[in-house]
Structures are given as C-alpha cells and as structure tokens.
Amino acid sequence: MLSASRPAVGPDGFPGFEAHAAMKAIDERWTREQIAALYHSPVLDLIGRAGEVHRRHHDPSSVQVCVLLSVKTGGCPEDCAYCPQAARYQTAVEADPLMALDDVLAAARNARESGATRFCMGAAWREVKDNSQFDRVLDMVRGVKDLGLEACCTLGMLSGAQARRLKDAGLDAYNHNLDTSPEYYGEVISTRTYDDRLETLQHVRDAGITVCCGGIVGLGESDDDRIGMLHTLANLPEPPESVPINALVAVEGTPLAERPPVPIWDMVRMIATARLLMPDAMVRLSAGRLNMTESDQALCFLAGANSIFAGDKLLTTPNPQVDQDARMFKTLGLKSMPAAIPVG
Numbered sequence: 001m002l003s004a005s006r007p008a009v010g011p012d013g014f015p016g017f018e019a020h021a022a023m024k025a026i027d028e029r030w031t032r033e034q035i036a037a038l039y040h041s042p043v044l045d046l047i048g049r050a051g052e053v054h055r056r057h058h059d060p061s062s063v064q065v066c067v068l069l070s071v072k073t074g075g076c077p078e079d080c081a082y083c084p085q086a087a088r089y090q091t092a093v094e095a096d097p098l099m100a101l102d103d104v105l106a107a108a109r110n111a112r113e114s115g116a117t118r119f120c121m122g123a124a125w126r127e128v129k130d131n132s133q134f135d136r137v138l139d140m141v142r143g144v145k146d147l148g149l150e151a152c153c154t155l156g157m158l159s160g161a162q163a164r165r166l167k168d169a170g171l172d173a174y175n176h177n178l179d180t181s182p183e184y185y186g187e188v189i190s191t192r193t194y195d196d197r198l199e200t201l202q203h204v205r206d207a208g209i210t211v212c213c214g215g216i217v218g219l220g221e222s223d224d225d226r227i228g229m230l231h232t233l234a235n236l237p238e239p240p241e242s243v244p245i246n247a248l249v250a251v252e253g254t255p256l257a258e259r260p261p262v263p264i265w266d267m268v269r270m271i272a273t274a275r276l277l278m279p280d281a282m283v284r285l286s287a288g289r290l291n292m293t294e295s296d297q298a299l300c301f302l303a304g305a306n307s308i309f310a311g312d313k314l315l316t317t318p319n320p321q322v323d324q325d326a327r328m329f330k331t332l333g334l335k336s337m338p339a340a341i342p343v344g
C-alpha cells in the first residue's frame with residue numbers, strides 16, 4: 001500500500017540502510033530500527049546529515065513564521081497531563097468562551113502585519129460539535145483566508161463531514177498531534193485513544209486538508225517512545241506536511257508541572273530525525289523556545305527546523321517577544337518565508 005512512496009534506501013548519504021530497506025515489510029516506509037539508528041547516531045553527525053537533506057529540499061535561510069491564537073480557552077473536558085487548559089487541573093488559565101469573529105480577524109491582521117504567513121486557531125475542545133460555534137469557526141477560516149494567510153485550526157476530534165466543511169471554508173491545514181508513542185500515550189491521556197487521533201487525521205487527509213501532526217518532548221517518555229512517535233508519523237499513509245516538535249512547557253497545576261526542562265540535544269535529535277524521515281515537511285520548532293538561547297535555536301535550524309510560532313503568547317503560555325525573534329533572525333541571517341500554500 002505504501003510502497004509507491006517508500007524510498008528505496010534510507011536517508012541520503014546514510015550507508016548501510018540499503019539492505020535493511022529492501023527487507024522491510026511493504027506497509028512500512030521506515031522501521032523502528034532504522035529510526036533508532038538515526039536518532040542515536042552521534043549528534044553532530046546527525047545534525048550534519050539532516051542539514052544536508054534540509055538544504056536539498058528547502059531554502060535553509062527561510063523560516064516560516066506562524067502565529068497562534070486561542071479562540072476558545074480552557075474548560076476542556078480532556079485529561080492531557082501537560083495541558084493547562086484541562087478543566088480538571090487547577091492552573092492559572094481562565095476559561096474564555098469562543099471569541100467573536102471580528103476580534104479573531106483583528107488578531108489575524110496584526111499577525112500578518114508582523115510578518116506571519118500562517119495563522120493557527122486553537123480551541124480547547126475534545127471534539128467539534130455541529131453547532132453555531134462551529135459555524136463561527138468556519139467564518140473565522142474564511143476571514144483568515146481573505147487576509148491572504150494560510151489558515152490552520154486545531155479543534156480536537158473531527159468527523160469526516162466536519163473536515164469537509166472546514167475544507168470548503170478554505171482551511172489549509174489541521175493540527176492534531178499524536179504527542180508521543182502509541183505505548184506511552186495512555187500514561188499522558190486517558191480520555192481518548194491513539195486510534196481516535198489517527199481516525200481524525202484520516203478524516204483531515206480524506207477531505208484534502210494538509211496534515212499538521214507532531215508531538216511533545218519532555219513528558220517523561222523514553223527515547224524509544226520518541227522513536228515510536230516518529231515511526232508512526234513517518235509511516236502514515238501520507239506523511240504530514242507539517243510536523244510541530246514541542247518542548248514541554250511545564251505549567252503549574254498540571255500533573256507534569258515538575259518535569260525537568262528538556263535538554264536541547266533531545267530537541268535537536270527529534271528535529272534532525274524528523275527532517276531525515278520527512279524531508280519535504282515543514283518541521284516546526286514549536287513550544288518551549290522561551291527556555292532556549294539563540295544558539296540553542298540555531299542548532300535546531302541547522303538540524304532542519306524551518307518554522308517557529310511567533311508572538312508573545314503561544315495558546316496560553318508565554319513565548320519570546322517579537323523583537324527578540326527579529327533580532328535572532330538578523331543575527332542568524334534568517335528570513336521570513338512567504339506562505340507555503342498558495343493563498344487568495
């Protein structure tokens with residue numbers, strides 16, 4: 001089923017993968033063993049190889065700037081252990097109902113003026129319901145598209161029909177993260193399953209919306225769990241166009257509040273391995289940049305990251321200031337990428 005798009009050999013320049021690749025089952029583009037070999041290779045070598053692949057598939061000086069907006073905040077019935085928006089944890093996040101259309105479009109206009117080309121709207125929902133709130137989100141998508149921005153939503157689980165309505169409204173991308181490996185998922189979330197996530201991803205794909213799917217480093221998962229998540233992503237029937245790699249933002253009141261910060265080398269290994277497995281994807285250095293120095297982030301760009309979320313807030317947690325990112329772009333010689341998806 002997947003053999004058509006399966007590469008005959010491993011990542012360009014990695015010797016010793018040919019025989020292994022030829023022996024693999026046809027429904028698997030990448031084996032866990034291959035991914036583990038990449039992930040565990042000496043880190044400078046891994047960065048170098050990923051950088052080569054990055055340069056072959058993308059302009060390495062171009063970084064897409066995305067802006068997030070929480071259009072419906074907090075009060076979520078799910079129990080994701082990392083999330084400050086889950087109603088069951090006592091966090092500083094205050095629940096807010098679905099924003100008014102005009103306020104969302106004003107934020108999108110600001111995002112465009114600050115140089116962003118992709119606008120991502122998040123809602124703290126378990127799933128989308130067919131009601132007037134969904135109708136309003138569809139209007140938000142139409143409005144964001146009219147501004148010439150790529151439009152992305154992350155709203156929880158979706159049916160096939162809901163995905164088609166989002167597509168008809170002009171949605172470019174849907175973010176729905178797998179977060180971790182299938183084995184570790186139950187340690188982090190109990191109110192839905194990995195298969196629920198995969199089902200929504202399939203609805204998104206079937207509707208012709210591009211898939212944005214990644215995960216979080218620092219949940220207490222093992223290297224094997226990180227490899228397991230990348231294995232799932234790289235072997236989806238079609239790999240995601242967009243892969244956000246988040247470092248956990250440990251928020252007081254959540255069960256993961258005391259998790260130690262993620263070592264930068266773990267982020268680098270995840271990003272570089274994702275880049276090698278999914279050469280054409282946008283690999284997004286997502287949550288957690290506030291704890292990273294400029295040089296930490298430079299390592300992530302060298303390893304193949306080519307997008308960030310900008311603006312002083314992610315969904316509910318702080319993010320570097322816009323002028324700080326502007327200085328970083330100048331120092332590193334990076335430029336803001338035009339919209340990757342044709343707009344208008």
Ligand code: SAM
Pocket residue numbers: 082083084085122123124125126154155156157175176177179215216246247248249250251287315
């Ligand atoms: N409710 C929807 C859902 O879960 O799909 C959409 C919003 S949810 C906040 C979007 C993603 O943000 C999650 O899948 C998770 O990967 C990421 N996220 C949430 N809290 C985070 C945290 N504290 N640190 C890092 N990433 C986080």
Ligand code: DTB
Pocket residue numbers: 068084120122154175177214215244245246249286287313314315316317318
């Ligand atoms: C993704 O993978 N990371 C973004 C976006 N997709 C929606 C969200 C990060 C949220 C971090 C915690 C917060 O600010 O609430």
Ligand code: SF4
Pocket residue numbers: 076077078079080083084085086123124125126156
């Ligand atoms: Fe709800 Fe999404 Fe947070 Fe989970 S990650 S608690 S589904 S808002």
